[in-house]
Amino acid sequence: MDMSLTATILEKTTLSEQVKTYILNLITEQKLNPGTEVPSEKQLIETLGVSRGVIREAFQSLSTLGVLDISSGKRPRVQTVNPTALGTIFHYSMATRQVSASQILELRCALEVNCAGLAAIHGTEQDFEQLREEMKQIRISFGNHQQFIIHDARFHLILASATNNPLYSLLLQALRASLEESIAAGLQAQDSQKHAEQIVDFHQQITDCVCARDAEGARKMMQAHFDSAINALINSSKI
Template structure:
């Protein structure tokens, strides 16, 4: 496999030689110049491309793209190997630090796994890599807690409806047990919020859709923090009981296979979460 990989890549990584001057004849072949009084109006009509600076693409970025292409074009699957750092450095004619930079970036995005003494392998797509993007967005205030909740509402309501249709008997029973766990954890902020996330992750599994599962689990870290934030707004034990009851309503609706009741219970759940979040949100200045 390495030989084919090398043959395909060596050509495509040759540096581009940019021609910096053009004859009128060359330009005529490329562009249909407008004329003014029978002459080319080059000042008025020169293409905007000539006003843009030429940018060099980093070698490590090129290597990343070629490895992505290699994975796709060769239908590689999770666990399949790609050439080692030493082999890639030879193939691309670059130093090992450049290859290492590319591989670390690919590993950070969840596309490959790298470990000492072993060839890199194609990764299983995992929620953690996606979740880091969401967490970064929240950390730099590109996303707000309200926006995360709205996103969860859209995704998880549909997810729950799928679970009502598709979940196995074992998964339906597990959701009821997890809803019971919430009741047992009432009053303990840490335990309750973790039980809440366990319930929602199990809900994602029961939807029987890998993309839905990844999406829900990707925001699990944000959801955990959001859950704890919302629970801090609770002032008495009865409010914990209300949330537990809502989760049990969801679990029972899924257990019975009632899609409509499941959707309604999820709407009640997120209405309740939204109210708690608004209690803690600073009011805008009058």
């Protein structure tokens, strides 16, 4: 291997990392909010004395991490937190068999049980109304696996939002994204009237407890939901 070429690659990588660190420190020190512009390519070239390619590499890296929005034709802005980067990590952790679907489900269960309790405590009447409406859609759509998964996801994200802690929404979206196909396969494998009624009933009991601000009851019902419905998916050997 050409050692001069290797040195050049390492040098560029080091410069890109330095630019990335500079931008991250800038965001932290200036307390920049989502949507706020960061220095342009031209400004960073003048300030840091590096090439346009190095700046773009740093921008791309920060975009992949979900820190910057680098939409074409626009000056880079601080990105609103989103689950994309975490979702990618979970997806490839499963794809490379470093973690299993059941391990992700165990983590999701721990989060969702606490989530249900916090939603009962911190949720607003608007949150509760949205939850009731999504509950109706779950009942209507259960026979349609694709639609059920959509409404089930919304149901759990409403609960996450109602906790008044954005980290729950972030984590649950990232965890669920890596399990969509497995959940669908499990639903098909467990397709029976009894199972359908059980899943819908657990969602209804969770809704009732949360809307009644019964935090302990909401936690118990969410735990029962995972112990029954989600464990059934694991035992189906489809995930």
